Amino acid sequence: xxxxxxxxxxxxxxxxxxxxxxxxxxxxxxxxxxxxxxxxxxxxxxxxxxxxxxxxxxxxxxxxxxxxxxxxxxxxxxxxxxxxxxxxxxxxxxxxxxxxxxxxxxxxxxxxxxxxxxxxxxxxxxxxxxxxxxxxxxxxxxxxxxxxxxxxxxxxxxxxxxxxxxxxxxxxxxxxxxxxxxxxxxxxxxxxxxxxxxxxxxxxxxxxxxxxxxxxxxxxxxxxxxxxxxxxxxxxxxxxxxxxxxxxxxxxxxxxxxxxxxxx
Amino acid sequence: xxxxxxxxxxxxxxxxxxxxxxxxxxxxxxxxxxxxxxxxxxxxxxxxxxxxxxxxxxxxxxxxxxxxxxxxxxxxxxxxxxxxxxxxxxxxxxxxxxxxxxxxxxxxxxxxxxxxxxxxxxxxxxxxxxxxxxxxxxxxxxxxxxxxxxxxxxxxxxxxxxxxxxxxxxxxxxxxxxxxxxxxxxxxxxxxxxxxxxxxxxxxxxxxxxxxxxxxxxxxxxxxxxxxxxxxxxxxxxxxxxxxxx
Numbered sequence: 001x002x003x004x005x006x007x008x009x010x011x012x013x014x015x016x017x018x019x020x021x022x023x024x025x026x027x028x029x030x031x032x033x034x035x036x037x038x039x040x041x042x043x044x045x046x047x048x049x050x051x052x053x054x055x056x057x058x059x060x061x062x063x064x065x066x067x068x069x070x071x072x073x074x075x076x077x078x079x080x081x082x083x084x085x086x087x088x089x090x091x092x093x094x095x096x097x098x099x100x101x102x103x104x105x106x107x108x109x110x111x112x113x114x115x116x117x118x119x120x121x122x123x124x125x126x127x128x129x130x131x132x133x134x135x136x137x138x139x140x141x142x143x144x145x146x147x148x149x150x151x152x153x154x155x156x157x158x159x160x161x162x163x164x165x166x167x168x169x170x171x172x173x174x175x176x177x178x179x180x181x182x183x184x185x186x187x188x189x190x191x192x193x194x195x196x197x198x199x200x201x202x203x204x205x206x207x208x209x210x211x212x213x214x215x216x217x218x219x220x221x222x223x224x225x226x227x228x229x230x231x232x233x234x235x236x237x238x239x240x241x242x243x244x245x246x247x248x249x250x251x252x253x254x255x256x257x258x259x260x261x262x263x264x
Numbered sequence: 265x266x267x268x269x270x271x272x273x274x275x276x277x278x279x280x281x282x283x284x285x286x287x288x289x290x291x292x293x294x295x296x297x298x299x300x301x302x303x304x305x306x307x308x309x310x311x312x313x314x315x316x317x318x319x320x321x322x323x324x325x326x327x328x329x330x331x332x333x334x335x336x337x338x339x340x341x342x343x344x345x346x347x348x349x350x351x352x353x354x355x356x357x358x359x360x361x362x363x364x365x366x367x368x369x370x371x372x373x374x375x376x377x378x379x380x381x382x383x384x385x386x387x388x389x390x391x392x393x394x395x396x397x398x399x400x401x402x403x404x405x406x407x408x409x410x411x412x413x414x415x416x417x418x419x420x421x422x423x424x425x426x427x428x429x430x431x432x433x434x435x436x437x438x439x440x441x442x443x444x445x446x447x448x449x450x451x452x453x454x455x456x457x458x459x460x461x462x463x464x465x466x467x468x469x470x471x472x473x474x475x476x477x478x479x480x481x482x483x484x485x486x487x488x489x490x491x492x493x494x495x496x497x498x499x500x501x502x503x504x505x506x507x508x509x510x
Contacts, residue, residue: 016355108495110449241362
């Protein structure tokens with residue numbers, strides 16, 4: 001078979017940028033063609049200008065920082081709490097008896113429907129926003145932790161015990177590391193979920209934050225502001241999800257999956 | 265008996281709920297007793313409000329999900345089997361997939377207004393990519409030897425897609441659709457809570473603003489139950505469809 005020339009290889013590497021550029025050019029020219037009003041489709045350049053002005057005015061920093069703070073705080077609480085609960089459910093029959101039906105019934109439920117209840121109980125501030133994020137994001141972490149611990153090979157446990165590992169050492173040196181790839185997968189589901197819920201909570205409760213800013217913009221028929229919000233939140237989502245993939249690769253260098261061809 | 269034992273914690277929760285509210289441990293405004301919530305549910309059911317709004321939600325969710333399954337699976341299979349499509353569309357999928365889809369709520373309202381159209385578009389856009397990625401991963405991993413033998417036996421390209429690629433892509437495609445189903449409920453309820461004139465999410469917000477908390481809890485529980493039931497039903501269907509593997 002003929003080796004592809006360096007030029008073609010280079011062209012294939014450039015291809016991703018090609019389609020993104022194409023999208024942006026299409027957006028810009030469609031907006032300028034006059035077939036849509038600038039309310040329905042503001043030009044990409046106008047949206048970028050808007051983001052730039054927000055960045056200078058300081059609104060951009062406040063909004064993105066608040067959204068990130070809420071989403072990440074909720075995510076971290078859900079991650080720690082979820083792993084702890086999953087661990088407790090794997091070890092104790094009583095805890096498992098109590099929580100198993102709650103988790104299996106609660107996981108597929110649209111927890112976002114409880115948002116008005118959370119507002120009723122906890123008010124309109126960060127506490128209720130973070131609570132609903134934790135409530136939503138904890139389920140995938142718990143199920144992944146249980147599945148991960150269940151999947152730990154017996155031989156590993158037996159040999160560790162044979163070599164005289166104590167319960168504590170078993171947990172930290174054998175069980176958790178062996179279950180870690182699965183737990184990580186659960187976290188990779190929980191993170192985007194935290195962002196989705198953070199945006200919805202901000203939209204419903206208003207105030208600062210990317211979601212709240214988008215809602216305010218849309219009330220004032222300021223569609224540039226709405227599109228600016230979308231671009232910002234899309235970038236945040238992209239960076240967080242990609243970062244998570246990188247962390248996974250970093251932390252799981254020892255695992256065989258690191259040797260396999262990756263698609264991410 | 266065994267199932268009863270298994271689900272007894274939920275029963276305990278229900279009894280606990282009733283008790284803390286009846287005995288005044290928490291204000292019945294914050295947590296109305298479960299029995300009054302059930303009574304409010306019955307009222308909503310008999311006066312038709314629940315059915316009407318559920319119908320609207322079901323129509324929006326069903327249409328959006330169906331569109332996303334159709335377009336998403338076709339797109340995913342094409343991406344797996346035609347390199348130019350993958351090169352062109354792949355990067356866009358990769359960029360838009362991690363985007364929190366709820367951010368699209370105000371844009372769909374700008375484009376299509378407050379009614380059904382904006383919700384259907386939102387659900388379609390939000391659910392399409394998980395389906396696409398499921399179909400893509402499934403179709404890409406389909407057995408090359410199966411494909412080669414089908415071709416050598418003279419199957420046309422389209423025929424081969426239908427008879428060989430699609431069945432072997434099925435497991436991954438179906439699990440992508442399961443993600444999409446969960447997302448449908450999230451996006452539907454969120455968008456109806458934020459901007460709508462009917463639908464279950466709207467009913468929750470409306471009753472809450474009205475101070476009718478028993479009825480609000482009743483609708484919240486209904487939505488949660490519908491999401492749960494839809495997922496269980498889908499799982500049964502999935503096992504049915506995948507029976508031929510083994």
